[in-house]
Amino acid sequence: MSLVRWASGLLALPLLTASSAAQIRASEAASVSQTVDGTKLTVTYSRPRGRSRDSLFGKVVTWGEVWTPGANMATTLEASKNIKLAGHPIPKGKYSLWMVVRQQGDWTLVLDPRAELFHMAHPDSTAQQIRFPVQRAERPFAEVLTWSFPEIRRTGATLAFQWGSVYIPLELEVEPSYSVAFPAAESAPYLGQYEYKWSMPGVGDPKPVAFIVSYENGTLLARWDPVPYPEWSRFVLIRIAPNWFVPGFLDDKGEVYEVEKGMVFEFKLTSGRAAELEVRGEDDKVMASAKRKS
Amino acid sequence: MQAVCSRRGFLAWAGGVLAAGAPFLRRSPGHRCHASAGGSHPTPRPGITAAKVLTRDQLADTPAIIPVFDQVREIPEIVDGIRCQCGCADLEGFYSLLSCYEGDAMARHCPVCQGQGRLAARLHKDGKSLDEIRAAIDARYG
Numbered sequence: 001m002s003l004v005r006w007a008s009g010l011l012a013l014p015l016l017t018a019s020s021a022a023q024i025r026a027s028e029a030a031s032v033s034q035t036v037d038g039t040k041l042t043v044t045y046s047r048p049r050g051r052s053r054d055s056l057f058g059k060v061v062t063w064g065e066v067w068t069p070g071a072n073m074a075t076t077l078e079a080s081k082n083i084k085l086a087g088h089p090i091p092k093g094k095y096s097l098w099m100v101v102r103q104q105g106d107w108t109l110v111l112d113p114r115a116e117l118f119h120m121a122h123p124d125s126t127a128q129q130i131r132f133p134v135q136r137a138e139r140p141f142a143e144v145l146t147w148s149f150p151e152i153r154r155t156g157a158t159l160a161f162q163w164g165s166v167y168i169p170l171e172l173e174v175e176p177s178y179s180v181a182f183p184a185a186e187s188a189p190y191l192g193q194y195e196y197k198w199s200m201p202g203v204g205d206p207k208p209v210a211f212i213v214s215y216e217n218g219t220l221l222a223r224w225d226p227v228p229y230p231e232w233s234r235f236v237l238i239r240i241a242p243n244w245f246v247p248g249f250l251d252d253k254g255e256v257y258e259v260e261k262g263m264v265f266e267f268k269l270t271s272g273r274a275a276e277l278e279v280r281g282e283d284d285k286v287m288a289s290a291k292r293k294s
Numbered sequence: 295m296q297a298v299c300s301r302r303g304f305l306a307w308a309g310g311v312l313a314a315g316a317p318f319l320r321r322s323p324g325h326r327c328h329a330s331a332g333g334s335h336p337t338p339r340p341g342i343t344a345a346k347v348l349t350r351d352q353l354a355d356t357p358a359i360i361p362v363f364d365q366v367r368e369i370p371e372i373v374d375g376i377r378c379q380c381g382c383a384d385l386e387g388f389y390s391l392l393s394c395y396e397g398d399a400m401a402r403h404c405p406v407c408q409g410q411g412r413l414a415a416r417l418h419k420d421g422k423s424l425d426e427i428r429a430a431i432d433a434r435y436g
Binding site for chain 1: 429
């Protein structure tokens with residue numbers, strides 16, 4: 001062997017190693033992750049393709065089969081905190097996911113705490129599993145099996161499965177980090193109108209504006225008049241400590257879409273009634289201050 | 295009313311404060327200053343002083359933050375009993391929020407470190423105990 005050929009052989013070794021690590025798979029590995037109010041949710045799975053096979057369900061996946069909605073190693077769902085799935089409590093942890101597929105009626109979703117199972121395991125029913133029926137819907141054909149989070153809300157999300165024309169949306173609830181509810185009996189000290197002045201350069205109106213606190217539907221509501229930005233037209237005051245609140249900004253449906261922790265409203269009470277307040281930023285500098293008018 | 299800054303502008307401003315400090319905040323690969331909850335507060339070390347807190351001379355290039363370093367320098371026994379919530383508490387060599395004001399001094403650039411220092415000083419001035427200050431820090435930054 002010439003020196004040149006020997007050397008080129010050496011050079012090729014790392015390339016061979018690299019190429020052997022790569023592999024084209026009929027069902028490529030994937031994962032989808034979503035955080036909702038501090039709860040991290042991850043689905044890890046392999047994605048089979050239809051590959052022109054007819055009747056994915058009934059032939060490729062036989063009726064009555066306890067099937068992992070994926071391929072290769074069983075699909076897993078991991079939740080960093082306790083959740084509810086379709087109304088069923090799921091303790092935090094990692095589970096393998098299985099579905100009992102039926103020609104008629106609802107399918108059954110199975111969460112098995114044995115997360116590392118091969119797709120051929122088809123686990124029997126155990127006391128440790130969480131099982132509940134799920135309803136199917138029809139959607140335009142999806143070639144590749146897909147898990148997704150098509151909707152996100154303050155208190156949860158929709159976790160959706162689709163392959164072929166079968167679509168299964170699962171309502172998922174997380175443990176909320178804040179309660180927007182506020183006791184009516186404790187609201188009186190804060191209610192009323194304040195003269196409010198932004199003190200951060202370049203933010204808000206340089207002139208005083210009205211800041212109004214009211215009580216509606218079990219929440220402490222607040223708004224500026226005029227508003228600094230349309231998206232901040234009104235918000236709930238969420239109590240984080242005695243007399244300290246963070247704003248939960250509301251969308252046009254009245255749902256909280258964002259809680260801004262970098263903006264703390266500190267009310268100062270005199271004789272049991274809020275006389276003034278300061279708004280402090282993440283750096284604890286005063287962003288705005290206000291004094292009661294009525 | 296004339297809004298002199300949009301909400302997007304406000305958020306960009308807020309993000310800019312963090313982003314401006316980001317290059318200086320890396321103490322280890324992949325780390326940057328960010329709000330992070332969890333962990334218990336440390337016990338103040340007996341006899342702890344502010345001897346290692348950066349001096350006014352060392353902060354000459356960032357005069358705006360000299361006051362908060364001055365505030366922290368006055369209450370090392372309090373600040374040493376607080377776990378920083380910005381994410382730096384897991385770094386090697388970190389003991390307490392006081393560590394953020396020493397050496398590389400993450401508090402030079404991190405608004406969360408600065409905010410906790412200001413809040414601790416403010417509440418201490420109001421006569422609050424260490425436990426009350428810890429509870430307030432947890433409510434705000436935890």
